Amino acid sequence: MPSHPKLAAEFVKNKDRAHWHDESLWFVRSKRDKAARQIPEWELLREQASKIKMHTISHLPDLLEEFERNATARGVQVHWARNATEHNEIVHGLLKKHDVTRVVKSKSMLTEECHLNPYLERHGIEIIDTDLGERIVQMQNMPPSHIVMPAIHMKKEEIGELFHEQLGTEKGATDPQYLAEAARQHLRQKFIEAEAGITGVNFAIAETGGFVVCTNEGNADLGTSLNKLHIACMGIEKLIPRAGDLSVFLRLLARSATGQPITTYSSHFHGPAPGAEMHIVLLDNGRSEISGSDEFRRSLNCIRCAACMNTCPVYRRSGGYSYSNTVPGPIGSILGPAKDPKANATLPFACSLCGSCTDVCPVKIDLHHQLLTWRKEIRVKGFLPVSKRISMKMMSWLMQAPRMYRFVGKMARSIVPYLPRFMLYNRMNDWGKQRELPIIPKQSFREWMKQNHDDK
Amino acid sequence: MTTSKEDILNQLRSQSVPPTDLPDLQSIELASQWIRYEDPAEQFAETLASVGGLCVRVKNVDEINQRLSELTAYQEASQVCSQIAGCGQPNVSIPDITDPHDFENIDFAILPGEFGVAENGAVWITNEGGPARTLYFLAQHVALLVPASDIVNNMHQAYQKLEFAENSFGTFMSGPSKTADIEQSLVIGAHGARSLTVFLVEEAF
Amino acid sequence: MAPKVGLFIPCYIDQLYPQVGIATLKILEHFGVDVEYPESQTCCGQPMANTGCTNEVGPLAKRFVDIFKGYDAVVCPSGSCVSMVKHHYAEYFSDNAEYEELKAKTYEFCDYLTNILEVKTLSGRFPHKVGLHQSCHGLRELRLASSSEIMGPPFGNVRELLESIEGVELSQLQRPDECCGFGGTFAVSEEAVSCMMGEDRVHDHEQAGTEVLTALDMSCLMHLDGIIRRQKKPIRVMHISEILVECL
Structure with missing residues (x-):
């Protein structure tokens, strides 16, 4: 695929x-x-x-x-x-x-x-x-x-x-x-x-x-x-x-x-x-079929001017063939999954959601919002990679438990700064291939508030 | 068995698509906002130049003949045809040609245009369907004659002049044929005309 | 009576950039706002929403509204998180008056500062060449400034506010509002393109002579700072609130 x-x-x-x-x-x-x-x-x-x-x-x-x-x-x-x-x-x-x-x-x-x-x-x-x-x-x-x-x-x-x-x-x-x-x-x-x-x-x-x-x-x-x-x-x-x-x-x-x-x-x-x-x-x-969908109907407005491709910061840097679809770029990433969501499951994610396509589109297709909606569809249809699905489930769970969230943050702050570089920057860490991780602060904003502000 | 047409229409009709209104493009509210120029002919000339064409303002056909003789493309043309009486010195007679392929070697064609559009330098050309239609595209160089008074400001005004009552062919032609398909470098003369000269003519022709 | 503002500090700012929250708080209080920081807040749910995992967002959206509904206004130093709340929560609330009310009174920090508190300038100095990165969601979702694609008169309160500060010179960029390439999980799932986009932004600021790179969103800056530090570029990254707090 x-x-x-x-x-x-x-x-x-x-x-x-x-x-x-x-x-x-x-x-x-x-x-x-x-x-x-x-x-x-x-x-x-x-x-x-x-x-x-x-x-x-x-x-x-x-x-x-x-x-x-x-x-x-x-x-x-x-x-x-x-x-x-x-x-x-x-x-x-x-x-x-x-x-x-x-x-x-x-x-x-x-x-x-x-x-x-x-x-x-x-x-x-x-x-x-x-x-x-x-x-x-x-x-x-x-x-x-x-x-x-x-x-x-x-x-x-x-x-x-x-x-x-x-x-x-x-x-x-x-x-x-x-x-x-x-x-x-x-x-x-x-x-x-x-x-x-x-x-x-x-x-x-x-x-x-x-x-x-x-x-x-x-x-x-x-x-x-x-x-x-x-x-x-x-x-x-x-x-x-x-x-x-x-x-x-x-x-x-x-x-x-x-x-x-x-x-x-x-x-x-x-x-x-x-x-x-x-x-x-x-x-x-x-x-x-697209015309029946409230979410995606507007994509039929398209007059194939390609302005969304020309402005897309991803398309410009990844080239048309990276989309493996007759129509590449933002509009192609909407039309592609409509035809075959499994084969085109990565296209709606080939987007930083910057919204430039939507602003440039002469027929006002809400391109980046449709791409976002497609992500949902991909998830519902079960084509989202397991790793993403599980990490988002865990993150949501954590964020619904403020005490656990605080605890995990505290643990990370007390451990991460002492880890050797190879444990932070390795094949598992896609962020760190070309980027440094943020410098971990001594305390969270919440901890600072407790110490400095709650007396007010 | 249902036909493809029935299937497609049924599929479309089976969906509830909320109806939306069609804007009235001629309403005062909109029409008053469409771009207008102080001197549409001047704007037309400027825009045409920006798309690689040449606009020449002349009084009558005599003046065109004089200006034609100054054009290199015209001087060098060995096969010339003209659809306007008295304009140019044609050596190929358009009515004699029944197969458009016979226009293959036309170097210079002098043809009528209906009106010009200031905002984009386009000329509306039309043709009833004879082989001469090919000339607009097949001739190496094209000159169009347009009545100087017939320059509209914008495309909205242009479409108000068009009717499409009869079977016909019509084109907005804006400048010579061009391509930028090789590394974005603009090349004039892709498949169609290598040059386009538009004569804005004051007197009737 | 001063309006009571609920301070919404996005999870990653809470955990990684406390100084941004502190600066925001100090500025708001400087201008007489009664600020409260609701302890139980965590995350608005944007990472899950942007990954298509809307099931995981619903509970967080409902928590958010419960926590913040009692305030006169909700202010947050992130255009992206505000845009999540204002533009992408609707599907979790059908016809919900509480949400509609909250939506109307949730503000990005600079928006609140310049439009509601009507702060037009600050008295301090900041003698640096500042590069303003227009974070996309503040720009094209919240419309806090004019985007280069839309034809119309230019506007932008943050730019004006920065320009009004003594010593600030704004960098002239070749591409004034191109995306930095962070994009949430995009930064990891499309790592190659994301980093190239970030690098290109950094180069643009480099050629423009930016000393301090700022934005309304710390997430864009986290990504750009990661590249700047890896490549050891002489550009300092500061959230807009960190600059403004120095000019009080």
Whole structure:
């Protein structure tokens, strides 16, 4: 079972790299701050975004039907998938029907969640991720380590080496401009050859039956305007009621994600071009269950901007792969356990409860409080390590017995200062690996009070 | 057997989710707080520059033609197309093209934009669905013409102008294509346009 | 009549940092507060709550309310423990008037000092470069100062109070409110990340020239002090009350 502390410790071991990773993401967080500061009504916007999303979730079945009706009227074919398997089968069925063997795909965390790529590859279909970051990790046969910047964990030297091997760039070349140009040439060829385009969906509009896809590179548009089959894959929570609501979300999304005022391309799809087909796959995969939970419903507000990752002091230092989950960071540590609490039992604890994620979230998800609630669930479900369970039981017992508490404290104060260092600092003491223990005082506050204050 | 759709909707309907209100984004209370600029066109130009684009304010198409000839990307272009009569010297005729792949080697495309948004430097572009839609993304360099009077302050005003009554495609395009996926280094010209010039045109075109 | 304040001294301050409790008491009494220290208090239950062991918290929460309900106000030199009582006790009390009342009158020490006692400055001197660590729970749960994520006018009584003291120069940090990495049991269960976070905070204070590192929470400082002492850095750690008591 993957353990966050273990994988995080491995990442941190390379201090220079962990610092570099931390600084890269802090830089993005700083850009977000700068962009948000330019909007005097920033907090008001966050509030409206949250309200719109909460409303949507509370009316989700009706809105989904409204969306289907309106999309269908525009000639869009709507498909429903309970889970990843159904999703992949639907997508594959459509490609097969059109005899498609070459597909380009713009970034979609949902298709990552469904492991669509390996599924299609098993069925003999070439599927090329066209977001540069995602293409880089795809070449490495790895998942994204970040949902907006999939290759944020990689150094340009590593990307240069990868491109040298797979795209034939010059050995030792590391200039981002040069490497991006090589990717441009490579991917343009793929766009031209592709017989179908798959995209994710940032927002789907119930009242119009349309949907919006945001990219900076233009890859979603190139991937869908050159061929006759567009398949858009979306989670059912991506819905919003009205087109006008986009004004709120498009103002927040890119500013929160990268500090840009808006993504370069925010494309609105309202029906297929003449002679082409447009399909939408609506995926549940556990979302409807989350919508029933008072504690975790708000996590469905998420617009996948990754601001919580960029600000998370743990994510920045432990890297995306330490979460072993499609979506890493604070939001991933909520969504992961919802899917598989046992496998993801350490994620809600990969958090110092600093609350920065909650304050930075454009749709006001109470992330750190949900993480705290998840800890409770993990305990109730029995996935908390025995050591933690027992120590907390003992501590609670001790704290309910003030006399015993006093006695234990007194004993510790009279023994600990005389213990040799090796008894205090050893393998058993995780605190003391890199930190000194507090210096034990001669008396407790309570003892001091007794001596000095109780006469008052 | 129930369908997936029924299952999903039933599952959603079986839960009691307390209903919450939808805010009225056009209410005075909110609308009065959306950002406005003293000179939206100036703000648009500034924002566009900050996202790597170039805004040029011109009187009419004649002036655009003159300014185009000063642009290196235009001078060096071997295949040019234009969707605006009299603008540029196109050598590829858009109506003649039925397969968007034939636009593959277009170096410079001159295309219409509907309006601009001051707060983010975006231009709303739309297309009825012909192959020309590809041009916005496939051409190496793109120039957009936008009526100078059509710059809105913010996205809320932008959406008030949009209707989506017909099947159509539309994009907010803010600057040239870009990526920062390699070590956060900004590279202009990822897959789409390597440069974006927006002409704010005073006279009708 | 002076208000009767129940002094809430978190368990680890009682056992490990008595001087913090003493300083808090002295300051409150200096400003004429009638302070009482209820003997039977132990722990608010936060360590158990943050580990998910809520069954173990219930009895402690009920004890806490029983012990402190009779006071006009409850004051505690820890933002984190106050936030536990104010924001995370609700689930143990359904519709309980006693708890609701207690919740409203429980204060972090500096909050009480600056907002209720309205102390805006102190007469003493403290000629040091002071680094103020914004403990997260005081910042983002109790909102005792503006956090860098929220867009709005900056505020922070503690910063202002420190700035008003003669001789105090506040350090300019590169990251003004990044978490120190203590996080309760996180400090042990995620030891590697926790220590790296702590080290990074210490470096930030080092580059800013901090001589005295202070905070509203001794728990953050326990963690940072552990790193400072292990690495033998020339930074002294003092709880905010220890600085203020020197300036009376």
